[in-house]
Amino acid sequence: MSQKILKSIQNIPAEFSGNNTNLAIDTIAIDSRSLQNGPQTLFFALVGANNDAHRYIKDLIAIGVQNFVVTHIPEECEGKANFFVVENTLTALQQFAANYRSLFDFPIIGLTGSNGKTIVKEWLNFLLSPDYNIIRSPKSYNSQVGVPLSVIAINEQHNLGIFEAGISTHSEMEKLQKIIKPTIGILTNIGSAHDEGFINLENKVREKITLFENSEVVIYQKNEMVDSIIFSKAKTFTWSFDSQEADVFVYNATIKNDTTTIQYRYKGDSFELVIPFQDKASVENAISCLMVLLYFKYDEKTIQNRMELLYPVEMRLKVKNGINNCSIIDDSYSSDFQSLKIALDFLESQKQYKKKTVILSDIFQSGLSNDELYAKVSQLIVSNKIDRVIGIGETISAFEKKFANCITYKNTAEFISKFDDLNFANETILIKGARTFQFEEIVSLLEEKTHETVLEINLNAISHNLNFFKSKLKPNVKIMVMVKAFGYGNGGFEIAKLLEHHKVDYLGVAFADEGISLKSAGIHLPIMVLNPETTSFPAIIQHQLEPEIYSLKGLHAFLKIAEQKNLNQFPIHIKLDTGMHRLGFEDNTIDDLIATLKGNQTVKVKSILSHMATSDDLEYKDFAHSQIDLFEKLSSKLMAELQIKPLRHILNTSGISNFPNSQYDMARLGIGLYGVSNDAEEQKQLENVGTLKSVISQIRSIAAGESVGYGRRFIADKPTKIATIPIGYADGISRSWGNSTGFVTIKKSKASIVGSICMDMLMVDVTDIECAEGDQVIIFGESPTVTYMAQKLNTIPYEILTSISQRVKRVFYRE
Numbered sequence: 001m002s003q004k005i006l007k008s009i010q011n012i013p014a015e016f017s018g019n020n021t022n023l024a025i026d027t028i029a030i031d032s033r034s035l036q037n038g039p040q041t042l043f044f045a046l047v048g049a050n051n052d053a054h055r056y057i058k059d060l061i062a063i064g065v066q067n068f069v070v071t072h073i074p075e076e077c078e079g080k081a082n083f084f085v086v087e088n089t090l091t092a093l094q095q096f097a098a099n100y101r102s103l104f105d106f107p108i109i110g111l112t113g114s115n116g117k118t119i120v121k122e123w124l125n126f127l128l129s130p131d132y133n134i135i136r137s138p139k140s141y142n143s144q145v146g147v148p149l150s151v152i153a154i155n156e157q158h159n160l161g162i163f164e165a166g167i168s169t170h171s172e173m174e175k176l177q178k179i180i181k182p183t184i185g186i187l188t189n190i191g192s193a194h195d196e197g198f199i200n201l202e203n204k205v206r207e208k209i210t211l212f213e214n215s216e217v218v219i220y221q222k223n224e225m226v227d228s229i230i231f232s233k234a235k236t237f238t239w240s241f242d243s244q245e246a247d248v249f250v251y252n253a254t255i256k257n258d259t260t261t262i263q264y265r266y267k268g269d270s271f272e273l274v275i276p277f278q279d280k281a282s283v284e285n286a287i288s289c290l291m292v293l294l295y296f297k298y299d300e301k302t303i304q305n306r307m308e309l310l311y312p313v314e315m316r317l318k319v320k321n322g323i324n325n326c327s328i329i330d331d332s333y334s335s336d337f338q339s340l341k342i343a344l345d346f347l348e349s350q351k352q353y354k355k356k357t358v359i360l361s362d363i364f365q366s367g368l369s370n371d372e373l374y375a376k377v378s379q380l381i382v383s384n385k386i387d388r389v390i391g392i393g394e395t396i397s398a399f400e401k402k403f404a405n406c407i408t409y410k411n412t413a414e415f416i417s418k419f420d421d422l423n424f425a426n427e428t429i430l431i432k433g434a435r436t437f438q439f440e441e442i443v444s445l446l447e448e449k450t451h452e453t454v455l456e457i458n459l460n461a462i463s464h465n466l467n468f469f470k471s472k473l474k475p476n477v478k479i480m481v482m483v484k485a486f487g488y489g490n491g492g493f494e495i496a497k498l499l500e501h502h503k504v505d506y507l508g509v510a511f512a513d514e515g516i517s518l519k520s521a522g523i524h525l526p527i528m529v530l531n532p533e534t535t536s537f538p539a540i541i542q543h544q545l546e547p548e549i550y551s552l553k554g555l556h557a558f559l560k561i562a563e564q565k566n567l568n569q570f571p572i573h574i575k576l577d578t579g580m581h582r583l584g585f586e587d588n589t590i591d592d593l594i595a596t597l598k599g600n601q602t603v604k605v606k607s608i609l610s611h612m613a614t615s616d617d618l619e620y621k622d623f624a625h626s627q628i629d630l631f632e633k634l635s636s637k638l639m640a641e642l643q644i645k646p647l648r649h650i651l652n653t654s655g656i657s658n659f660p661n662s663q664y665d666m667a668r669l670g671i672g673l674y675g676v677s678n679d680a681e682e683q684k685q686l687e688n689v690g691t692l693k694s695v696i697s698q699i700r701s702i703a704a705g706e707s708v709g710y711g712r713r714f715i716a717d718k719p720t721k722i723a724t725i726p727i728g729y730a731d732g733i734s735r736s737w738g739n740s741t742g743f744v745t746i747k748k749s750k751a752s753i754v755g756s757i758c759m760d761m762l763m764v765d766v767t768d769i770e771c772a773e774g775d776q777v778i779i780f781g782e783s784p785t786v787t788y789m790a791q792k793l794n795t796i797p798y799e800i801l802t803s804i805s806q807r808v809k810r811v812f813y814r815e
């Protein structure tokens with residue numbers, strides 16, 4: 001592989017700087033967190049709107065990475081590694097991938113469309129894998145960055161590729177076309193709405209179809225507009241529900257129980273097949289797959305047999321709570337080398353437990369010999385520092401010796417019979433297996449049985465929101481993120497870990513114990529404690545937390561301990577009260593403060609801060625400015641008299657938005673990170689972080705005149721269908737949200753909460769919603785939003801978020 005990699009890099013216009021021209025490269029990376037093969041890695045330092053990977057280079061060199069594609073050589077790095085200096089690193093990555101792709105010559109299926117790409121790709125992989133060594137894009141890697149990374153994973157043994165391409169604006173597809181160069185094109189559902197970034201639907205379709213520029217055939221659902229665009233460009237192979245002119249005419253799709261029978265006419269004959277789905281999107285996606293099988297000339301029986309086994313595709317990696325204090329990453333539906341890499345990356349990012357276990361089935365379709373494959377897998381396992389490997393399957397058992405600390409079992413049943421001896425506890429476990437191994441049984445053994453109510457936290461949304469606010473800060477203004485109250489109810493450690501990855505400058509917590517638990521869990525960022533009690537000072541010092549000092553009494557108490565412990569320059573933060581009247585030194589205590597600190601060497605004023613009472617309400621703009629003016633005056637005085645240059649900060653989330661001229665040296669981001677703004681326009685640009693979900697426990701029908709719940713506070717005025725949901729005020733749902741004030745979302749429809757909310761349950765009206773027991777219920781998230789709930793309940797989103805009880809499990813995921 002490395003020869004092809006070299007060839008591909010040599011063909012990009014770059015200026016080389018380095019001493020070692022004898023490059024040995026066998027992996028490409030763009031993410032500094034997940035280097036699977038240090039010295040052999042070529043690292044592309046991508047530059048995003050908010051993240052410039054050049055700043056990781058120094059650290060990467062320190063751990064042995066030797067080859068970089070950069071726009072400039074970072075300070076102090078010259079001569080310490082090999083650099084390919086290019087104009088634009090993303091363009092270079094794309095050129096590299098295009099060069100690499102052109103060294104292979106086998107059929108490649110390219111998919112695009114508004115919906116269904118990933119599912120069709122996964123299903124095609126499943127349907128065709130008995131006969132081909134398939135390389136496919138992992139998960140939904142379909143972007144300007146994801147596509148090149150997917151294509152780079154092709155190797156000599158593959159003989160079929162399936163890649164998806166997604167675009168959000170003009171002229172992006174042209175680049176992806178050059179990288180994928182599909183020989184067979186599939187246009188999945190084109191959607192109806194015209195997406196942002198395109199003038200209209202036709203414009204969007206035109207752009208998408210660019211992917212098929214040189215394809216030998218394009219498969220799509222017959223449609224006049226698409227016909228007219230594609231006409232004369234390529235050979236087409238079409239299907240339709242209503243036009244007999246299509247190559248495949250689907251004249252009937254009948255739903256029965258959980259299946260759909262699809263009847264179609266092809267080349268004059270009629271056929272039928274059954275798929276285990278009944279929704280329209282799945283039927284369309286299955287037909288897209290059928291078209292490929294027909295194009296590949298599969299016979300009727302094979303098509304029927306394989307399509308019958310289609311399965312739901314889980315699109316994201318989820319962390320679940322496991323038994324005995326374990327965390328579980330459930331990726332139990334696929335096992336191929338590429339997705340193993342991604343899953344191991346994800347495992348790497350979970351730092352909660354030191355110990356890591358991987359349960360892995362035989363791996364299929366790597367395109368490599370088993371010898372090479374398991375050697376590579378073992379290398380991955382070593383570089384990801386996995387403590388134990390549990391292999392399940394005949395093949396992996398045969399290669400057990402390639403791994404250190406590996407136990408193997410011939411099949412899942414054998415593993416399950418030995419389950420009790422394996423002592424799973426206090427570790428993170430990745431469960432990764434091909435479908436045939438039915439690892440879902442392992443997941444259900446390891447998963448902690450909890451209530452069905454969970455708060456799902458979208459880590460991508462947190463990153464997005466962080467970047468959004470960072471982009472509002474001037475260069476060099478630092479950011480402190482407030483993770484007090486368990487990350488505003490969203491989860492302390494996991495969010496802190498993500499923030500550490502994003503290199504925020506500071507974390508802020510309310511009390512010492514919150515900071516201690518973050519430090520003990522391995523967070524290295526400096527942490528400021530807003531409200532340190534005198535009794536917690538020794539613990540603060542022991543755990544290297546940084547106290548906010550807000551009174552002379554507190555300062556004296558801290559100095560006394562600091563002197564006893566012989567501290568030198570211990571960081572403290574001085575809080576000024578400029579009008580909030582909560583905590584802080586006031587104007588009349590500043591002189592005493594200065595006198596106490598003057599010449600003192602035990603502590604060092606790391607920062608001076610104040611907090612605004614009205615940064616969110618422009619009606620009080622004058623008051624806000626008076627606070628800022630007083631802050632300027634008092635902090636300047638402190639700085640001048642003590643001759644110090646600490647960081648100064650006064651803005652919280654809405655301060656960042658409303659007072660951009662008062663950023664000083666740092667801003668303190670809180671609620672905005674969690675996706676809430678009090679400005680409607682800004683709200684649109686944030687992503688929803690938390691979704692509180694539950695399920696329907698029971699459904700019943702009641703007659704007019706019957707009542708629901710305590711005190712008969714709801715009386716039905718007509719026959720009514722009632723669903724009961726296992727979440728109540730003990731979980732943090734305000735009782736005032738009941739009695740038809742609030743609603744939940746079931747199957748995208750609003751269901752009004754009827755009667756009083758109970759301690760552990762609530763009831764909703766589902767008369768007009770087609771739903772069943774066990775169906776998912778959204779308590780808040782996209783709808784209703786916490787902002788909406790807060791308005792209705794006369795409170796603020798902060799209270800809604802932080803009220804969610806700790807008995808509700810938090811589940812974190814990345815898209």
Ligand SMILES: *Cc1c(COP(=O)(O)O)cnc(C)c1O
Nearest residue numbers: 482611652653654668669670671
């Ligand atoms: C909570 C808090 C913040 C963050 O406020 P948001 O409105 O959530 O951004 C900033 N500074 C102090 C002192 C805080 O207590």
